[in-house]
Amino acid sequence: MVKVILAGVCNVCIFYTVSVNLFYNLQFFIAFGFILKYRKKVRVTDFERFSSSKNMIPISIIVPAYNEESTIVENIKSLLQLDYFKYEVIVVNDGSNDSTKARILSEFDLKKKEQSFYQSIPTEAVTGVYHGERFKSLVFVDKVNGGKADALNAGINLSRYPIFACIDADTILKNDSLIRLTMLFLENPDTVAVGGVVRIANGSQIKNGELIKPGLPKSKLAIFQIIEYFNAFLTGRISLSCMNSLLIISGAFGAFNKKCVIECGGYKKDTIGEDMELIVRLHKTMRVKKRKYRIQFLANPICFTQAPETVADLRKQRRRWQIGLIDSLTTHKSMLLNPKYGLAGMLSMPYFWLCEFLSPLIELFGYIIIPISYFTGSLNISHCIFFFFMTFLLGSTMSLGGILLDQLLFDNERNLKEILIYILFAVLQNFGYRQLTFLFRLEGTLRFKKFKNSWGNIKRKKFAAGFADKIQAE
Amino acid sequence: MGEYILFLVMVGLLAFFAFLNILVCIQNRRKTKLRDRVGKIAAEMLSEENQVVWRARVKYIKRRRYRKILLMQILILFHEEDLVENPALLDECLKQTGILKLINRYRFSKDNYHRAFAYRFIAKLNLKMIPDFKETQKVPFNFELVYHLLLSVAHSGQTELFLNLAEIYFERLRVSYRAFVEIISEFSGPKDLLLQRSMETGSDYIKTLFIKAIRLESCRTYYYQNLNSENLNLKIACIRAICDLADKKDEVLILKMLKDNSWQVRATAAKGLKNLMTPVSLDLLNNSSQDNNVWVLQNANSTLAAVMACNSPIHV
Numbered sequence: 001m002v003k004v005i006l007a008g009v010c011n012v013c014i015f016y017t018v019s020v021n022l023f024y025n026l027q028f029f030i031a032f033g034f035i036l037k038y039r040k041k042v043r044v045t046d047f048e049r050f051s052s053s054k055n056m057i058p059i060s061i062i063v064p065a066y067n068e069e070s071t072i073v074e075n076i077k078s079l080l081q082l083d084y085f086k087y088e089v090i091v092v093n094d095g096s097n098d099s100t101k102a103r104i105l106s107e108f109d110l111k112k113k114e115q116s117f118y119q120s121i122p123t124e125a126v127t128g129v130y131h132g133e134r135f136k137s138l139v140f141v142d143k144v145n146g147g148k149a150d151a152l153n154a155g156i157n158l159s160r161y162p163i164f165a166c167i168d169a170d171t172i173l174k175n176d177s178l179i180r181l182t183m184l185f186l187e188n189p190d191t192v193a194v195g196g197v198v199r200i201a202n203g204s205q206i207k208n209g210e211l212i213k214p215g216l217p218k219s220k221l222a223i224f225q226i227i228e229y230f231n232a233f234l235t236g237r238i239s240l241s242c243m244n245s246l247l248i249i250s251g252a253f254g255a256f257n258k259k260c261v262i263e264c265g266g267y268k269k270d271t272i273g274e275d276m277e278l279i280v281r282l283h284k285t286m287r288v289k290k291r292k293y294r295i296q297f298l299a300n301p302i303c304f305t306q307a308p309e310t311v312a313d314l315r316k317q318r319r320r321w322q323i324g325l326i327d328s329l330t331t332h333k334s335m336l337l338n339p340k341y342g343l344a345g346m347l348s349m350p351y352f353w354l355c356e357f358l359s360p361l362i363e364l365f366g367y368i369i370i371p372i373s374y375f376t377g378s379l380n381i382s383h384c385i386f387f388f389f390m391t392f393l394l395g396s397t398m399s400l401g402g403i404l405l406d407q408l409l410f411d412n413e414r415n416l417k418e419i420l421i422y423i424l425f426a427v428l429q430n431f432g433y434r435q436l437t438f439l440f441r442l443e444g445t446l447r448f449k450k451f452k453n454s455w456g457n458i459k460r461k462k463f464a465a466g467f468a469d470k471i472q473a474e
Numbered sequence: 475m476g477e478y479i480l481f482l483v484m485v486g487l488l489a490f491f492a493f494l495n496i497l498v499c500i501q502n503r504r505k506t507k508l509r510d511r512v513g514k515i516a517a518e519m520l521s522e523e524n525q526v527v528w529r530a531r532v533k534y535i536k537r538r539r540y541r542k543i544l545l546m547q548i549l550i551l552f553h554e555e556d557l558v559e560n561p562a563l564l565d566e567c568l569k570q571t572g573i574l575k576l577i578n579r580y581r582f583s584k585d586n587y588h589r590a591f592a593y594r595f596i597a598k599l600n601l602k603m604i605p606d607f608k609e610t611q612k613v614p615f616n617f618e619l620v621y622h623l624l625l626s627v628a629h630s631g632q633t634e635l636f637l638n639l640a641e642i643y644f645e646r647l648r649v650s651y652r653a654f655v656e657i658i659s660e661f662s663g664p665k666d667l668l669l670q671r672s673m674e675t676g677s678d679y680i681k682t683l684f685i686k687a688i689r690l691e692s693c694r695t696y697y698y699q700n701l702n703s704e705n706l707n708l709k710i711a712c713i714r715a716i717c718d719l720a721d722k723k724d725e726v727l728i729l730k731m732l733k734d735n736s737w738q739v740r741a742t743a744a745k746g747l748k749n750l751m752t753p754v755s756l757d758l759l760n761n762s763s764q765d766n767n768v769w770v771l772q773n774a775n776s777t778l779a780a781v782m783a784c785n786s787p788i789h790v
Contacts, residue, residue, distance in 0.1 A: 040587040043547065044594055044618045046625075055656040055687075116775060118768045186650045187617045386477050393484040400491035404498060411502045419499040423492050 003378040010373045013366035014387045020355050021394035024231075027239035028401040034242050035234070035408050038299055050186070051083045051179040058086035059182055059255065060164040062155030064148050066094045068169040073107045075172060080135055084178045088137045091169075092155045095124075095145030108132050110140050121153040121266035129158065148251070149267035149274040156258060156266055165255040171198070171305045172206055173253070180301035181255045190292045192260045192282055195241075195249030196301035197233045200226045206304055214413045216421060219309040223425045224433040226307070230402030234299065234409070240351075241297035245343035247283070247328075247352055249295070251275035253303040260286070260293075271331075272452070273324015280332045283344040299409050315440045322360070322444025323451055329357050360442040392430045399426035512544040516552070519567045520560060535571040542573050546591070550598050557599060564599070577603065586616040593622035597629045604630040610639055615647050624657045631663030637671055644680055651683055658687035666692045678705040685711040689718050701727070710742045717746030725750045729758050737767035744773035751781045 050056045061079055065072055072091070079089045093101050104110065110130035117129075124146035131139060143154050152166055163185055167173065177196060185191045203217030217223060240246045251274065261267075264285045267274045279295060286293040308314040329336075329352055336353060338345040373379035403422050407414065414422075444451070515531050535541045549557070557564060568574050580592035581603075596603050605626060613623055620643050627636050644654050661668055665688045672684040673696050681700060685708070697712045713731055716724050728750060731743035744762050751759070759781075762774035 040585075041618060044587050044590040044622065046594065046621070048551065050656070053656055055652045055659065057650065057652060116772060118772065186653055189648065189650050382477075386481065389481060390484060393481075393488055397484070397488050397491055400488065400495060404491065404495050407495065407498045407502060411505060414499060415503070416496065416499050419495055423495060 003376060006369065006373040006376060006378040009369050010379050013362070013369060014383075016362055017366065017387070017391050018394070020359070021391060021398065023351070023355070024235065024398045025394060025401070028235045028398060028405075030239040030242055031235045031405060032401070032408075034238050035299060035405055039408065042300065045183060047176060047179050047183065050183060051176065052085055054085055056085055056179070057163055057182050057185055058088075058161040059084070059178060060155070060159035060161045060258075061087060061089045061178075062152055062159065062164055062166045063089065063091045063169050064094055064151035064155065064166070065091055065096065065100055065169040066145070066148070066151070067096045067098045067100060069096075069098045069100045069103055071170050072100055073103055075169060076104065076108070076138065078172050079167070080138060081175070082173060082178050083175045084182075086161075087178065088139060088160060090139045090141060090155045090158055092141045092143060092151040094143060094148065094151040101140075101142060104140055105130065108135050108138055108140070110138070115158075117158050119157050120262045121156060123150050123154040123157065126154055126158075147269060149269045149271070152274070153266040153269075156261065159258060162258055163255055164258050164261075165253070166251065167303065168252040168305065171252045171303045172201070173303045174301070177253075177301035177303060180298060184294075184296055184298060185255070185257065188294055190294050191257065191296060192286065192293045193249055193254060193256045193279060193295045194301075195237065195246070195254045195297045196303060197299060198229065198250050198252045198305050199302050200229055200307040201304035202226075202307050202309065204304070214418070216418055217307075217309070220425075221311065221314060221433075222307045222309055223421070224429050225314075227399050227402060227422060227426050227429060228437075229307075230406045231399060233297075234405040235398070235402055237297040238299060238405075240348055241295070243343045243347065244294060244296075245283075245348040246295050246297050247280055247344065247348045248276040249279050249297065252305050253301075268331075271324065271327045272320055273328050276324055277328040277331065280328050280335070280344075283341060284332060284335060287341045287344070311436070314437075315443070318437055318440035319444040319447075319451060322441045323448055325352065326357055326445065326448050327452065329353060357445070360438055360445050363438055364442055395430050395434070396427045399429060402426075508541070509544055509548075512541060513548050516545055516548045520556065520563060529570075532567065532570045539576070542571060542576055545571065546573060546576075546595050550595060554598075568599075568601075574603075577601075581605070581609070586614055586619045589613075590616070590618040590622045593619070593626045597622060597626040600629055604632065604635075607635060607638075610635070611642070613643075615643075617647070617649055617653075620647055621649075621653060621657065624654075625660060628657050628661040631661065633663050633668050633671060636661060636663075636668065637675065640672070640680060640683075641676065644683060645677065651686070654683050655687040658684060666690055669693045669696055673699070678703065678708050682708045682711045685715050689715050691719060694719065698727075701731075706736055706738060709736075709739055713739065713742045713746055717749045720749040722750055722752060725752060725755060729755055732758060732762050737765075737770055740765060741767065741769040741773050744770055744777055748777045748780050751777060753781065756781065 063076070063079070068075075076089065076091060091104060093104070110132040112128045113131045115129045115131075124144040126141060126143045128142040129139065130142070139158065141154055141158055143151065146154075155166070156164060163182060165178065165181065181194050181196055184194045200217070200222060202219065202222040203215040205213040205215065217226070237246060237248070254275070256278075260282065261278070264278070264281050266278075268277045268281070271277050282293075282295060308317050329349070332349075335341045335345040336349045338349075341349070370379065370384065374381065374384060400423060403419065403426060407419070512535070515535065519528065519531050535545050577592045577595055580588040583589050583592075593605070595601070596605075605623060610623060610627065613619055624636075624639055624643065627639055640654075640658075658668075669684050669688045669690070670693075672680055676684065682705070685697065685700065694716075697715045700708050701712045701716070703709050703712070713728060717728060725747070728743050728747055731739055734740050734743070740762065744759065744765075747755075747759060756778070759774055759778055762770055763778060765771045765774065
């Protein structure tokens with residue numbers, strides 16, 4: 001009897017793993033179709049005209065900063081050089097206790113100015129708003145520490161334009177990414193939020209918002225993450241976006257309709273997964289109000305970020321992501337399998353619950369039960385080997401698919417040597433890297449309550465090529 | 475047995491994906507090289523004086539459709555000044571390479587993006603290939619397609635055709651009004667006549683779009699005419715147009731708008747007064763700075779600050 005139960009449980013585990021991988025592969029084919037169509041569309045869209053047109057929707061870029069002294073000045077400089085006619089950059093210092101504030105004020109020559117603003121979303125006290133003569137589109141907001149979400153909300157309150165983009169202080173935008181992002185708001189007024197691809201910059205040279213020389217990072221951990229990002233962004237998010245059921249737009253880079261976000265109450269403060277939580281809440285609010293809306297993910301407005309290069313940093317990041325995910329999913333559990341929320345409730349929510357939230361627990365269960373079943377003789381060894389190879393093959397195919405999508409989108413960037421190395425790492429990531437991230441996610445799941453409000457610091461380095469000093473005052 | 479077959483299929487699929495990656499990479503490198511080459515050729519073709527060299531370039535482009543498309547993509551990115559430098563040579567180049575034929579084929583293609591690309595090319599290069607009435611009536615509601623079609627008509631400067639298309643597409647295509655304003659502002663014919671005709675025939679929405687796009691001294695009458703419209707957007711567009719023209723004589727007219735029932739109108743007037751304000755009317759604006767609506771209040775305060783700064787002793 002025990003043997004039969006064990007065999008049954010094993011079969012369920014095997015079925016789960018194979019179906020999850022098959023689902024990922026199905027996502028690849030949806031994303032592949034979309035990218036082929038998108039390539040055609042991009043060729044005819046007149047980005048050049050709109051980037052310099054006064055008729056384009058103006059946009060506020062909000063950059064929350066907490067202890068970012070090493071990279072913040074360089075990143076603000078890059079933001080001030082974007083190809084866009086009318087935009088403002090609002091840097092919100094969330095009570096940093098390093099020299100972030102001093103560095104920004106001295107570098108950009110900003111002075112405190114009395115300014116009235118309407119507090120659409122309640123936040124911690126704003127202690128000062130700074131402007132400068134040299135960089136008129138730059139606004140520096142100093143406020144009492146309240147967390148990233150609070151800083152973003154303060155930025156929303158101070159923003160002047162109908163669309164805002166939030167960008168992490170350690171990311172760099174590609175020059176034309178803003179125009180590509182906002183074109184979607186122009187093309188479809190029902191657009192509520194748009195996300196863009198985040199690419200790992202480790203090993204590449206970036207100058208003035210352009211990728212000068214793509215290259216491989218020295219850290220193997222970073223290469224594994226590059227391949228992982230291809231899959232997460234180009235396969236996962238694009239396919240869900242095609243069905244208007246995207247549940248996450250990365251906090252590192254996304255643009256939003258300000259009115260809709262204010263209607264929803266802004267970013268939720270007591271969570272570390274504020275980016276996902278906001279998107280889920282936007283879906284919920286729009287569906288409840290029965291409003292037409294689109295939450296989209298675009299394949300080529302991109303920003304560059306740094307991937308953690310040490311296991312300790314990766315652990316903190318993945319644990320944080322998992323906790324943020326669990327928080328958002330449990331807060332909005334009423335959406336799960338609820339037809340009222342359309343595909344977001346009927347497809348994305350179950351997908352995130354089963355494939356993201358519960359997967360570390362199910363995997364752990366599998367790792368325990370399969371050896372037990374084998375030693376008690378309830379599992380056939382050839383079955384076991386077959387299952388292992390199938391999982392490995394499906395996983396590797398999916399990763400190779402991600403690399404392919406990246407090549408189709410950014411068609412002149414990589415050389416053959418790089419591609420061969422990516423292919424190798426796509427295969428190798430099944431032996432160690434996946435298990436490592438599984439452990440970190442498991443830790444996040446099991447210690448959810450303890451780390452619920454802890455961000456953890458990740459060491460930042462300067463980008464490979466500094467930004468040119470030739471930036472000119474407006 | 476079934477398991478082995480499945481296993482082999484999966485291994486095959488993995489190998490296929492690896493192969494595909496390598497193939498796409500090689501293909502991408504080739505495309506990059508070709509793009510660079512066609513880029514150089516494009517610049518040479520518009521300036522080359524040696525007939526033998528020029529013909530060789532034409533022959534090279536003519537041989538493959540992909541090269542023609544690449545050349546078209548590159549020409550689209552050229553500055554307008556470079557394109558108008560030698561129009562005869564450009565025309566000859568398009569004719570000889572077979573690009574004109576290709577555009578004509580694309581104009582009637584079933585693929586929306588091909589059609590859009592053809593219209594984009596026509597608009598950018600200002601080609602004398604104005605879409606005829608029949609051609610413009612059967613266009614699917616695809617943003618790129620409609621946008622480039624309208625832009626090509628706007629560049630041709632045909633008032634009646636443009637107005638006709640505006641009526642068909644502006645209200646039916648669900649796109650931000652800014653896209654239409656951009657198209658109207660590119661109209662190369664007499665803009666005052668266009669505005670006049672749109673005021674005669676258009677709906678309030680159409681009128682709003684044209685007023686937003688056309689800010690001309692000679693069109694002042696139309697702004698005044700619609701200043702008391704019941705349509706809020708139209709009224710706001712008129713206030714903005716009048717304020718943009720920045721004639722101090724209009725100050726009284728706009729100050730009246732500070733007492734409007736709609737807060738949007740009051741906020742627009744308070745903001746627009748920045749261009750018209752004289753210290754004489756400071757009191758009226760001061761009242762607005764105690765308005766119940768936060769946006770009116772904010773705009774009034776901002777205008778007051780600007781006016782005070784301009785009239786401060788330092789400025790004097």
